[in-house]
Amino acid sequence: MRIQSYLWIIPFISFLFGYLLLGTLFQPKEFETPAIVGKQLLSAVSILSDHKLNIRFLAQKQDPDLPQGTILSQKPLPRRKIKTNQAVYVVISKKPPKTPCPTLLNKPLESIVKELEKKNIRNKSYFLPSKHPKNSCLAQYPCPLTPLKGKNIITYVSDGNKKPVILPDFKNKKIIEVVEFLRKYEPQIKIEIIHSPSCKFDHICDENCIVSDQRPLAGSIVKLDDKNPISVHLKIIRT
Numbered sequence: 001m002r003i004q005s006y007l008w009i010i011p012f013i014s015f016l017f018g019y020l021l022l023g024t025l026f027q028p029k030e031f032e033t034p035a036i037v038g039k040q041l042l043s044a045v046s047i048l049s050d051h052k053l054n055i056r057f058l059a060q061k062q063d064p065d066l067p068q069g070t071i072l073s074q075k076p077l078p079r080r081k082i083k084t085n086q087a088v089y090v091v092i093s094k095k096p097p098k099t100p101c102p103t104l105l106n107k108p109l110e111s112i113v114k115e116l117e118k119k120n121i122r123n124k125s126y127f128l129p130s131k132h133p134k135n136s137c138l139a140q141y142p143c144p145l146t147p148l149k150g151k152n153i154i155t156y157v158s159d160g161n162k163k164p165v166i167l168p169d170f171k172n173k174k175i176i177e178v179v180e181f182l183r184k185y186e187p188q189i190k191i192e193i194i195h196s197p198s199c200k201f202d203h204i205c206d207e208n209c210i211v212s213d214q215r216p217l218a219g220s221i222v223k224l225d226d227k228n229p230i231s232v233h234l235k236i237i238r239t
Helices: 004-026 041-050 109-118 175-185
Strands: 030-032 054-062 071-075 081-083 087-094 122-128 137-141 152-158 189-195 209-215 230-238
Touching: 041 054, 041 087, 109 122, 109 152, 175 189, 175 209, 175 230
Parallel strands: 054 087, 122 152, 189 230
Antiparallel strands: 030 081, 071 087, 137 152, 209 230
């Protein structure tokens, strides 16, 4: 009679025993956390996936020397115990924003050097003949405001020397056309017109005035310089 009064406990004991047995059989086993510090994000995800672990991002830190997405730290640490389906929390690297290339056009070389030194940017200058002021920046690479890759800039600077040009042949051309052409280069060129035969003082050249001779001769190599202008002598005849 006493035994029968305790039979109602048997189902509960059986349930508790089964629950403990199943928990023991199917409970995730602990294993060492794999080391993923220093690995790229894709490689780290693959390693954790093989161990049936999840990845969670804690933060991103700027590092100019590491590739984007490098694992900087992890939690739990390597070789610490972890279970299947648990998460590994990581901090990954990212590149700092690229500096826009400064605008150097038309600036003197001296100020360019000072500006780039403050920004820790190296400059390589090439000097070119130009009509622009000496030591002024004519062009640059990379272009202004484009993202600056690395710490190098190339500048092309005026050396103050004028590029030699070849004087065209003006013979048999209308003087009004020749004068219009040469005036584009004033004050580097002075025009002197000589009529043959001599004309009246109040003479105004028209389409009938033709260049018969010139000095310097056609094909002469001359330099255009504001401080030392060249004189172009044109001999005119009327047709």
